[in-house]
Amino acid sequence: MSSIFRKREVILFVTGIVGGINLFEYFFAVKPVADAATIVRNWAIIVSIFALGLGIFNAVRIHSGHIRRRTKNQWPFSVFLLVYFVLLTIIGLWSTQNVIYDWSFKYVYTSLSSTFYALTGFYIFSACYRAFRARSVEATILIVSGALIMLRNAPIGEVIWKGFPIIGEWVLMQGQLGGMRTLALVGGVGLIFFGFRTLLGLEKGYYGGE
Amino acid sequence: MSKSIWQKMADVDKRVLYWLLFLLLVVPYLHPLALPVAVQETTLALYKKIETMGPNDIALFSIAGGVSAWAEIAPSMVAVMTHLVTRQIKVVIWGFFTDQDLTVDMIKSKVPDLTTKYKYGTDWVYMGYLAGGETAIAQLASDVHAVFKADKYGTPIDQLPLMQRVKSATDFTLALTVDTGSYILYYIRHWSTAKGTPVAEIGIAMQTEYLPYYPNAGLMAILIGVRGGAEYEKLIGHLGDGTITMDAINVSHLLFIIAIILANVGYVMTRREKK
Numbered sequence: 001m002s003s004i005f006r007k008r009e010v011i012l013f014v015t016g017i018v019g020g021i022n023l024f025e026y027f028f029a030v031k032p033v034a035d036a037a038t039i040v041r042n043w044a045i046i047v048s049i050f051a052l053g054l055g056i057f058n059a060v061r062i063h064s065g066h067i068r069r070r071t072k073n074q075w076p077f078s079v080f081l082l083v084y085f086v087l088l089t090i091i092g093l094w095s096t097q098n099v100i101y102d103w104s105f106k107y108v109y110t111s112l113s114s115t116f117y118a119l120t121g122f123y124i125f126s127a128c129y130r131a132f133r134a135r136s137v138e139a140t141i142l143i144v145s146g147a148l149i150m151l152r153n154a155p156i157g158e159v160i161w162k163g164f165p166i167i168g169e170w171v172l173m174q175g176q177l178g179g180m181r182t183l184a185l186v187g188g189v190g191l192i193f194f195g196f197r198t199l200l201g202l203e204k205g206y207y208g209g210e
Numbered sequence: 211m212s213k214s215i216w217q218k219m220a221d222v223d224k225r226v227l228y229w230l231l232f233l234l235l236v237v238p239y240l241h242p243l244a245l246p247v248a249v250q251e252t253t254l255a256l257y258k259k260i261e262t263m264g265p266n267d268i269a270l271f272s273i274a275g276g277v278s279a280w281a282e283i284a285p286s287m288v289a290v291m292t293h294l295v296t297r298q299i300k301v302v303i304w305g306f307f308t309d310q311d312l313t314v315d316m317i318k319s320k321v322p323d324l325t326t327k328y329k330y331g332t333d334w335v336y337m338g339y340l341a342g343g344e345t346a347i348a349q350l351a352s353d354v355h356a357v358f359k360a361d362k363y364g365t366p367i368d369q370l371p372l373m374q375r376v377k378s379a380t381d382f383t384l385a386l387t388v389d390t391g392s393y394i395l396y397y398i399r400h401w402s403t404a405k406g407t408p409v410a411e412i413g414i415a416m417q418t419e420y421l422p423y424y425p426n427a428g429l430m431a432i433l434i435g436v437r438g439g440a441e442y443e444k445l446i447g448h449l450g451d452g453t454i455t456m457d458a459i460n461v462s463h464l465l466f467i468i469a470i471i472l473a474n475v476g477y478v479m480t481r482r483e484k485k
Binding site: 022025026034037038041042044045048049051052105106109110113114116117118121122125126128129130132133134143146147150151153154155156157158159165172173176177180181184 | 224245246277278280308312340456464478
């Protein structure tokens with residue numbers, strides 16, 4: 001039975017139907033098609049919820065493996081993760097309005113998340129210092145443009161010299177915007193062709209074909 | 211062989227850089243700089259739009275950013291929500307991040323009028339978390355009731371008076387998306403382009419990704435990072451965390467530029483010495 005669903009023709013047929021319904025619904029207001037698109041999209045939302053479950057399963061599998069193998073410098077953290085995961089799951093299923101659940105999110109999760117996000121600033125600083133070297137003309141243009149954008153974004157740029165925000169604005173709105181719009185358009189056109197190729201069964205990569 | 215001054219300049223230990231940044235970030239908290247922040251056109255567009263709205267209008271507040279990004283997006287969220295509540299605009303909140311309940315709690319604590327002056331169900335609702343990314347956003351554009359059967363607190367959607375007025379994207383006067391990734395592009399595709407709903411972005415500093423769509427290609431306004439929040443605070447006359455954090459932005463950006471200049475002077479001079 002399962003081999004039927006693995007057949008290339010079945011995958012292409014399902015893709016064609018689902019893609020065709022949504023494409024048609026986007027451009028034409030036909031009620032039966034709109035209703036069908038609603039059903040299909042609801043299925044997609046439900047399927048994506050399963051991805052959360054899959055993520056949990058994968059995390060438990062990986063960290064159980066670390067504990068079993070006593071992976072050096074890792075397994076105590078895996079124990080902590082799994083114990084905390086089980087504890088929060090049990091408490092959360094019971095009620096999300098209690099002290100432990102509330103405390104864990106407000107004072108553990110929030111603080112850790114903010115800390116990690118803030119740390120990226122330090123890494124970026126170090127990376128800028130090491131990577132932004134004027135090794136070529138192109139690299140020099142990149143460095144100067146980056147500095148001008150920084151002086152535009154931070155009000156201190158205007159305090160140093162009133163011309164910095166004006167030049168920075170020019171670099172942003174004239175210098176880079178045209179390039180980004182071109183990239184967006186080219187990417188969009190490419191995506192349309194990719195979509196048509198998928199609907200016509202010419203793209204095989206998305207289902208593991210060659 | 212000992213290093214020359216130029217070599218030392220080009221190769222400062224990263225621990226020194228980290229300490230330097232940390233110490234400089236502390237300075238503005240001890241002695242605020244309070245430099246004036248000029249309001250950009252991208253921010254002003256949102257302010258003007260909300261100023262044209264009133265109690266009969268409904269705004270969507272979509273959360274697609276986690277608590278980790280609060281430092282960058284919370285000032286904008288709070289300032290815009292304050293403005294919406296001041297204008298007595300109805301607000302529908304939903305989101306795509308599993309930790310968004312914390313964000314909603316933060317907004318409620320920073321904008322107390324949302325819970326004291328507004329009546330839940332009539333003036334504002336929180337529909338909760340939704341998986342599905344772009345597919346979910348496309349579905350919400352066509353039929354909100356097909357996706358949400360109840361709000362976050364389990365109240366059936368049919369019992370929420372505000373949600374009786376909300377069937378699809380066209381029922382919203384404005385869709386605001388708080389975003390640390392690509393959700394804005396989904397809203398542009400399925401809400402702005404397909405349904406004509408004005409879409410505005412409350413985002414991080416990745417302005418180059420959003421700007422191609424501003425102002426005539428689906429994105430009517432953008433609040434860019436902390437600066438966007440500080441600008442909006444200035445516009446509504448309610449200075450807050452955004453204005454305070456701008457000092458840190460000023461100091462850190464200046465340090466970045468000085469460090470890059472020193473590194474390059476050291477690099478160029480070292481190369482000359484070698485020749």
